[in-house]
Each structure stands twice: as structure tokens, then as C-alpha cells.
Amino acid sequence: MTPRALLFLLSLTVLVSSAVAIKWLAMHRVHQPWTDPRHCPKTHDDRKSYGLNGYQGRMCRRITELMPIITKAAKETVFGCAKMFADRRWNCSSLLAVPYLRNDLTKGTKEQAFVYALSSAAITHQVAKACVSGQLPYCPCGKNSPTAVSSADPTYKWKGCSDNVFYGMRVSHEWADAPWRSRIRENRSDSSSRQRRINRESALFDEMSFMNIDFGVNKNIKSLKPRMQMNQHNNNVGRQVTELSMYRKCKCHGVSSSCTVKTCWNTLPDIVQIAHKLREIYDVSAEQHLRPFPVFKSDGSIDSSDVPQQNMVYLRKSPNYCVPNLADGSLGTQMRECNVSSTGSGSCSNLCCGRGYNTQQVHVEEQCQCRYVHCCYVKCNTCKYWMNKYYCK
Ligand SMILES: *[C@@H]1O[C@H](CO)[C@@H](O)[C@H](O)[C@H]1NC(C)=O
Ligand SMILES: *[C@@H]1O[C@H](CO)[C@@H](O)[C@H](O)[C@H]1NC(C)=O
Ligand SMILES: *[C@@H]1O[C@H](CO)[C@@H](O)[C@H](O)[C@H]1NC(C)=O
Numbered sequence: 001m002t003p004r005a006l007l008f009l010l011s012l013t014v015l016v017s018s019a020v021a022i023k024w025l026a027m028h029r030v031h032q033p034w035t036d037p038r039h040c041p042k043t044h045d046d047r048k049s050y051g052l053n054g055y056q057g058r059m060c061r062r063i064t065e066l067m068p069i070i071t072k073a074a075k076e077t078v079f080g081c082a083k084m085f086a087d088r089r090w091n092c093s094s095l096l097a098v099p100y101l102r103n104d105l106t107k108g109t110k111e112q113a114f115v116y117a118l119s120s121a122a123i124t125h126q127v128a129k130a131c132v133s134g135q136l137p138y139c140p141c142g143k144n145s146p147t148a149v150s151s152a153d154p155t156y157k158w159k160g161c162s163d164n165v166f167y168g169m170r171v172s173h174e175w176a177d178a179p180w181r182s183r184i185r186e187n188r189s190d191s192s193s194r195q196r197r198i199n200r201e202s203a204l205f206d207e208m209s210f211m212n213i214d215f216g217v218n219k220n221i222k223s224l225k226p227r228m229q230m231n232q233h234n235n236n237v238g239r240q241v242t243e244l245s246m247y248r249k250c251k252c253h254g255v256s257s258s259c260t261v262k263t264c265w266n267t268l269p270d271i272v273q274i275a276h277k278l279r280e281i282y283d284v285s286a287e288q289h290l291r292p293f294p295v296f297k298s299d300g301s302i303d304s305s306d307v308p309q310q311n312m313v314y315l316r317k318s319p320n321y322c323v324p325n326l327a328d329g330s331l332g333t334q335m336r337e338c339n340v341s342s343t344g345s346g347s348c349s350n351l352c353c354g355r356g357y358n359t360q361q362v363h364v365e366e367q368c369q370c371r372y373v374h375c376c377y378v379k380c381n382t383c384k385y386w387m388n389k390y391y392c393k
Pocket of ligand 3: 339340341342343
């Protein structure tokens with residue numbers, strides 16, 4: 001895979017795009033990771049069944065090393081979303097049907113905003129970590145910039161291999177924003193715009209140049225249709241929240257770990273923590289019209305002075321998800337298990353929307369009264385009892 005081959009390929013193909021950009025999450029069904037170009041979808045139908053557009057299909061063949069990482073990000077997004085929303089009326093189960101999505105994830109709701117942000121964060125996170133683990137041979141360690149550190153402390157040595165969050169953001173942008181990229185109005189009299197696009201692609205393989213690449217998509221974002229602008233914005237939120245979650249980790253050195261010298265590097269927390277942060281943003285994001293977009297600085301980072309809050313943006317009020325309504329993308333909450341003793345989102349009063357609940361007795365067997373026997377093993381009894389389960393009417 002040489003940059004030259006990639007240029008050739010790109011110059012042959014007209015980019016075809018679709019407005020729904022998270023269809024690639026269908027890659028969560030890939031069981032055997034694609035590690036060779038031959039594993040990539042071959043036919044148009046095959047490609048569509050994994051939700052890939054033409055550009056993503058080509059990326060699969062040209063940059064196959066990325067595919068196991070993208071697959072992991074898809075799994076993290078689909079199963080992580082379901083976990084995050086398990087006790088809510090909208091529980092993310094509609095995402096399991098991807099690439100076939102319902103209106104809850106296509107018409108511009110808050111839920112859509114969350115899924116986009118999580119998916120672009122998951123790619124950023126997976127790629128940033130892959131750079132450190134050596135899965136991406138052309139990706140170096142990230143910048144050891146001592147942003148959060150008082151540089152006055154002379155004991156710090158920035159020598160560790162930091163997660164390469166900028167490269168993660170680059171790939172996330174390349175992959176997750178691909179479906180609308182071709183819709184961005186290019187300056188047709190500017191003969192270098194195609195060249196710029198080609199440069200951007202080959203920069204993925206060039207550790208020196210990818211930092212200097214202009215995220216041109218954000219400059220012309222206003223030329224996108226509102227729903228694409230929304231998706232672009234929320235993808236940016238996912239990447240930005242990931243970037244801002246970087247923290248410093250240090251290891252002590254010195255005589256008997258006296259810590260006279262520390263080796264430090266920047267690392268990202270677990271994706272679950274980033275997902276929690278995104279859910280907090282989802283919870284506070286008020287319905288709002290599109291606001292000015294984040295601006296990328298020349299080093300590829302987001303100019304956060306331009307973004308008062310990392311708010312998600314959405315265009316349409318969500319239904320309350322209480323009753324089934326296909327047009328709204330609501331599945332309703334009938335037969336959902338609820339919790340009588342809780343007062344939170346999974347409580348019977350919230351989940352059942354005032355319809356009440358049915359009680360079912362279920363027989364439970366579990367190990368109990370466990371104790372050590374002699375020194376080394378544990379013996380338990382089996383306790384059998386009945387317990388109540390509650391289901392929304
Ligand atoms: C388009 O590109 C040409 C040539 O680079 C430049 O002179 C012109 O100002 C550009 N127009 C816009 C609207 O950016
Ligand atoms: C999620 O909600 C749907 C619709 O209410 C329901 O059919 C499904 O069983 C729920 N999934 C889980 C894992 O609770
Ligand atoms: C119900 O909610 C209570 C209080 O939040 C919690 O302690 C309990 O584990 C929950 N029960 C189930 C079955 O989830």
C-alpha cells in the first residue's frame with residue numbers, strides 16, 4: 001500500500017455519499033477481523049450490508065490495518081450505547097439493526113446526536129491507543145505536550161509513549177465524516193481542491209504531514225444540509241470530548257522508587273468514561289439550532305475558545321418513547337422490566353409512563369452461605385427462593 005497507489009485509486013473514483021453516516025456501525029457484526037484486503041466486502045451488496053460507502057470500502061482495501069480497529073470501535077459503540085441506556089425508555093436497541101435504522105436515528109434527534117458523538121469518539125480512542133500498541137506501523141507516539149503539567153517541576157521527563165489522540169481524530173474524521181464529505185461545496189475554480197483532498201489521504205501514511213493538514217470540512221460546513229451539519233458537529237463533539245479527556249500518567253524512578261525522576265506520558269481513559277461524559281452532555285443538551293462550529297487550529301486541534309460548551313446539537317424534539325410509533329422511531333416500553341424500589345430512570349413509574357406494571361414471581365437458585373473449608377477451597381449452599389420481577393403494562 002503506497003500513497004501513490006492510493007492517489008491513483010482516488011483519482012479514478014467519484015465519491016458517492018449518503019446522508020446517514022453511522023451505517024458503518026454494522027461492522028459490529030464482523031467476527032473474524034478483516035486483516036487482508038481480500039477480507040473486505042467485494043460486491044456492492046456486501047459492502048452495503050456492512051453499511052460502508054464507496055470511500056470506506058476503498059479505505060478498507062488500502063488501509064486494511066485500520067479495519068480491526070474500526071470494527072472494535074463499532075462494537076464499542078453499539079454495545080456501549082445499549083449499556084449506557086439500558087434503564088431508559090429509549091434504550092438504543094434500534095441501533096442493533098444497523099445498517100437499517102429507524103427514525104429515532106435518522107431524523108435529527110438527541111439520541112442520534114449521542115450515537116454519532118460516541119461513534120466518532122470510539123474511533124478516536126481506538127486509533128489513539130493502537131498507535132501506542134504498534135498496530136499501526138506508520139503512526140508514531142502522540143505528542144508528549146506537558147499541557148496539564150506545571151513545567152516548573154524539573155522532575156518530569158516526558159519520555160513515555162503517549163496515546164496519539166491527534167492521529168485518532170484524523171482517522172475518525174476521515175472515516176466517520178466520509179459520507180457527507182463530497183457534499184461539501186468545493187471552490188470549483190480552485191484547481192487545487194482535488195489535490196488538497198488527495199494530499200489529505202496520503203497524509204494518513206505520513207507521520208510528518210498529518211499534523212499540518214487542514215480539516216477543510218469545517219470551513220465549508222455551512223454548505224451542508226442541516227442534518228449533515230448536525231452529524232458533523234456531533235462527530236466533532238465526540239472527538240473533542242475524547243481529546244479533552246487525556247490525562248497524564250507517570251512512573252517513578254530513582255533509588256528504591258524514591259521518585260526523584262518521573263517518566264510521564266499522556267493517556268486516554270477507558271472509552272466507558274468518555275461515554276459517561278457524552279451521556280452527561282446528552283442529558284443537558286437543550287434543543288437548539290445550529291450554532292457556530294468549532295474551528296480547527298493549524299495543528300489539527302480544536303480551537304475550544306470557539307465552542308462555549310461541547311454541546312450536542314439536534315434538530316428535532318424526541319418523542320417520549322412511551323408508546324410504539326414507527327413514524328417517530330419509538331418502540332414503546334411495554335413489557336420492559338422495571339425497578340419498583342428505584343426512583344431513577346429505570347423506575348417503574350418512569351419507565352412505564354404511568355401505565356402501571358405487572359408482577360411476576362420467578363424462581364431463583366443461587367449459591368449462598370459460602371465459607372472456606374480447611375485452607376483452600378470454598379463451599380457454598382444452594383439457596384432457592386422466589387422473587388418478584390416487574391414489567392411495564
Ligand atoms: C476560489 O479559488 C480561486 C483560485 O484559488 C480564488 O482566487 C477564489 O478567491 C476562490 N473563491 C472562493 C469563494 O473562495
Ligand atoms: C429495549 O427496548 C425495547 C423496546 O421497549 C425492548 O423491546 C427491548 O427488549 C429492550 N432491550 C433491553 C436489552 O432491555
Ligand atoms: C433497583 O434499584 C435499587 C435502588 O436504586 C437497587 O439497589 C437495586 O439493585 C435495583 N434492582 C434491580 C433488580 O436492578
